[in-house]
Amino acid sequence: MRRHMRRSTRRKLRENRSGPGIVASIAGFFWRYRSELLPLYTGLFLTVSATVAHRAWGTGGVVLVALFCLVTAGLFARRLARQIERAYALTVIFLGSGWWLAAGILGPGHWPLPALLVTVGTVAAVPWWAHRRRRERVRVERTIRAWPVLAEDAGLSGSRVMSAVVDAWGYTARVALRRGMSARSAIARADEIASMLGVRPNSVRVTADPDREDHVIVRVTETDPLARPNPWPGHSNEPVTITKPIAIGTAEDGTTTTVLLLRRNVLIGGVVGSGKSGIVNAILAALIPADDVIVWGVDLKGGMELGPWRKSLGRLATGMDDAVTLFTDALAELNRRASEQADRGERTWNPTRQRKALVILCDEFAELPPEALDLADSLARLGRAVAVTLIAATQRPTQESMGNGAIRSQMDIRIALRVRERADTDLILGAGAYKSGWRTDVFSLPGVFLVLDSDHTTPIPNRAYLVEDDTVTAITDRFPAPVALPDRKDEPHADHSADPDDALWTALTSDDGASVPDLVTATGRSRRWVYYALQQLQETGKVHQGAPGRWHATPDQP
Numbered sequence: 001m002r003r004h005m006r007r008s009t010r011r012k013l014r015e016n017r018s019g020p021g022i023v024a025s026i027a028g029f030f031w032r033y034r035s036e037l038l039p040l041y042t043g044l045f046l047t048v049s050a051t052v053a054h055r056a057w058g059t060g061g062v063v064l065v066a067l068f069c070l071v072t073a074g075l076f077a078r079r080l081a082r083q084i085e086r087a088y089a090l091t092v093i094f095l096g097s098g099w100w101l102a103a104g105i106l107g108p109g110h111w112p113l114p115a116l117l118v119t120v121g122t123v124a125a126v127p128w129w130a131h132r133r134r135r136e137r138v139r140v141e142r143t144i145r146a147w148p149v150l151a152e153d154a155g156l157s158g159s160r161v162m163s164a165v166v167d168a169w170g171y172t173a174r175v176a177l178r179r180g181m182s183a184r185s186a187i188a189r190a191d192e193i194a195s196m197l198g199v200r201p202n203s204v205r206v207t208a209d210p211d212r213e214d215h216v217i218v219r220v221t222e223t224d225p226l227a228r229p230n231p232w233p234g235h236s237n238e239p240v241t242i243t244k245p246i247a248i249g250t251a252e253d254g255t256t257t258t259v260l261l262l263r264r265n266v267l268i269g270g271v272v273g274s275g276k277s278g279i280v281n282a283i284l285a286a287l288i289p290a291d292d293v294i295v296w297g298v299d300l301k302g303g304m305e306l307g308p309w310r311k312s313l314g315r316l317a318t319g320m321d322d323a324v325t326l327f328t329d330a331l332a333e334l335n336r337r338a339s340e341q342a343d344r345g346e347r348t349w350n351p352t353r354q355r356k357a358l359v360i361l362c363d364e365f366a367e368l369p370p371e372a373l374d375l376a377d378s379l380a381r382l383g384r385a386v387a388v389t390l391i392a393a394t395q396r397p398t399q400e401s402m403g404n405g406a407i408r409s410q411m412d413i414r415i416a417l418r419v420r421e422r423a424d425t426d427l428i429l430g431a432g433a434y435k436s437g438w439r440t441d442v443f444s445l446p447g448v449f450l451v452l453d454s455d456h457t458t459p460i461p462n463r464a465y466l467v468e469d470d471t472v473t474a475i476t477d478r479f480p481a482p483v484a485l486p487d488r489k490d491e492p493h494a495d496h497s498a499d500p501d502d503a504l505w506t507a508l509t510s511d512d513g514a515s516v517p518d519l520v521t522a523t524g525r526s527r528r529w530v531y532y533a534l535q536q537l538q539e540t541g542k543v544h545q546g547a548p549g550r551w552h553a554t555p556d557q558p
């Protein structure tokens with residue numbers, strides 16, 4: 001890349017300049033390579049200044065100046081961000097001041113000072129020459145200088161780099177366009193910019209500057225941080241809840257990619273093998289431990305994808321008829337919640353352990369029969385207030401496969417993996433996304449995605465966590481789906497007012513636990529109901545018997 005840029009910059013400069021003098025060329029060389037030549041310049045400066053000091057000042061003056069320089073430079077060096085850089089700078093300052101002190105008193109030609117300057121100076125220069133961040137910075141500076149000359153090749157004549165930030169994987173520059181040029185036309189020139197810079201295909205991303213139409217942000221990724229699979233990191237120590245964003249991968253800039261699922265529907269799209277099921281797995285791995293959510297799955301590949309999660313799913317439908325039944329029941333649950341909300345006089349359903357959010361996750365959404373699509377449409381439209389979330393994964397979310405586009409318009413979070421055609425990016429992310437720089441046709445690796453929602457408004461590539469099969473087994477063994485409490489319509493006792501599920505848990509979590517008669521009184525339900533509830537909760541390890549006849553909620557295991 002560097003050779004390519006250097007060559008074309010020189011060619012352009014030759015074309016633009018009329019006969020540079022030899023002195024100008026030599027000066028230009030020493031200026032251009034000033035970073036690499038800094039050790040030489042430092043050695044020269046030390047020699048000349050020590051010669052002057054030796055001739056002009058006495059020993060006292062030299063010592064004072066050396067001490068002053070040592071302390072001042074040392075204070076500056078301490079401000080460097082990295083410890084290793086601070087240590088290097090302090091060592092060089094110490095050695096340089098020591099040599100200068102000796103040279104100022106004895107004269108720079110006094111043996112062995114010249115030999116020491118050359119040998120110690122060369123050894124000390126090696127880390128400087130090798131320092132990756134310095135080299136990166138120099139390279140970006142050169143790119144910025146060369147930009148106005150090279151930009152013509154990419155159809156961006158008149159543009160200039162306003163600022164640039166170098167990071168571990170590349171650099172990001174803010175580019176001012178020539179007057180009259182729109183950000184959109186610069187965004188369409190990402191490939192030409194990559195060619196102009198001589199970098200890998202698809203390693204340049206151009207996005208609009210939110211503040212100005214005549215500026216764009218150019219991101220050049222030199223080392224792809226997403227090239228390696230991103231292993232699932234395990235659960236954090238924080239309690240998992242659907243009310244907080246969950247982590248599903250890592251962004252190109254090294255930050256964790258999180259999405260908030262509560263009161264939002266999710267569309268995941270991408271070609272075969274792009275990693276849709278991988279994202280579904282990452283979502284499940286993060287969500288399953290939350291005790292304020294129950295997940296129902298629809299997998300029209302006969303359970304191939306969601307089958308391994310069966311133990312942790314409240315329900316799993318693997319056939320067309322099952323899917324229709326599941327969506328019908330989900331809609332009935334939604335309506336039940338809505339009327340319960342109305343009775344309680346509450347506007348929104350706030351998920352708790354007893355009143356869980358419901359997430360319906362559907363792989364191969366486009367395969368659903370039309371009647372299920374109608375039900376899914378109602379769920380997507382009406383589910384937010386009662387904490388029902390629909391997550392749909394599909395290859396191409398066309399109008400037909402998304403219930404004439406009605407369901408697509410209800411999808412608040414759009415996750416786009418690799419697509420084959422540009423138009424498919426717009427199908428997943430929304431019209432105009434591609435032209436605004438949201439390009440996923442350039443992705444080649446499974447699990448690399450863009451996410452668009454109210455929290456993610458710039459097209460930063462991410463890689464989903466890769467959840468291996470044994471991780472799925474470990475999670476499902478540890479977090480089996482909670483068993484629904486029996487829904488028996490026993491006559492409540494006259495003094496009963498609380499929700500029976502809430503009352504049951506309150507009684508079971510009290511210090512002394514509760515006996516069956518206590519639970520009957522607390523819940524207002526029959527003995528049979530209580531026995532049945534305890535039996536189910538015991539099977540899933542949620543309750544245990546302490547003293548004979550007394551039941552306790554089992555504390556959450558670490």
Ligand SMILES: Nc1ncnc2c1ncn2[C@@H]1O[C@H](COP(=O)(O)OP(=O)(O)OP(=O)(O)O)[C@@H](O)[C@H]1O
Nearest residue numbers: 229271272273274275276277278446447464465466
């Ligand atoms: N985040 C990821 N990191 C690395 N590899 C992944 C990731 N996600 C998926 N893969 C790999 O890519 C391959 C295809 O993934 P997956 O089955 O998720 O794709 P898909 O889009 O669901 O395909 P289909 O449309 O056939 O269901 C699998 O071999 C999987 O191991």
